[in-house]
Amino acid sequence: MKTVAKWNIKTCQGKLMDTETHLLIKKLYNTHPYFKRKRGYCVFHPESGLAIVHIPKNASTSIRAATLKHPWASGDLNALAVKRFCVILRDPVDRFKSALNMYLGTSRSRILNSESNFVKFSPGARNTFSVTTNDEHFTPQCLFLIGVHEKSHIPVDYFYMKDTIINDISMHYGGIFRNQQRNTTLNKLIQQVDENIIRSAYKADYDLINNVEFVNHKL
Helix, strand or coil, X not given: XXXXXXXXXXXXXXXXXXXXXXXXXXXXXXXXXXXXXXXXXXXXXXXXXXXXXXXXXXXXXHHHHHCCCCCCEEEEHHHCCCCEEEEEECCHHHHHHHHHHHHHHHCCCXXXXXXXXXXXXXXXXHHCEEEEECCCCCCCHHHHHHHHHHCCCCCEEEEECCCCHHHHHHHHCCCCCCCCCCCCCXXXXXXXXXXXXXXXXXXXHHHHHHCCCXXXXXX
């Protein structure tokens, strides 16, 4: 099967969908344990039983910054006494561009292995596409929620990703965050991608977004 797009972030060389982009980024160092976290990771508020599910590029850095101090903890959602889940969902096109810009713009201090951190799109029948990646930032959001959906007896609050997301969550749970500063990617080198490919490859995420009720609404 022919690969339509493949992006190797170690060399930052490749063809990104319909646009030829050749970049070289120097001095990549990784001191962050972020990449070692597995699906099912969450931050947990023991007093209320609230678990905020970790989905990369869905305000995850800001959530961790807001939950560093007591009584917040972190761990695998399957090992915690969760009473309610909080899930942030993001438009896949925006999330994809944010992931690219994170690596190409502000995350030059991370070492990325030559055999990892890539994403590729492959064509299927009837102009459909599938995505293959070994990087959590490009992994479909729905895959991070398998453990959540298996616990169907536990209620889930869905929030739609927007600029006010940290405040939206904090206010909904009675001011639960002490630090409400949101991290953003300043250098947006990639601003346009072939949205038809992204929408097809991440169809499951769009189906989820279109079939849940958001606490803060999408608009």
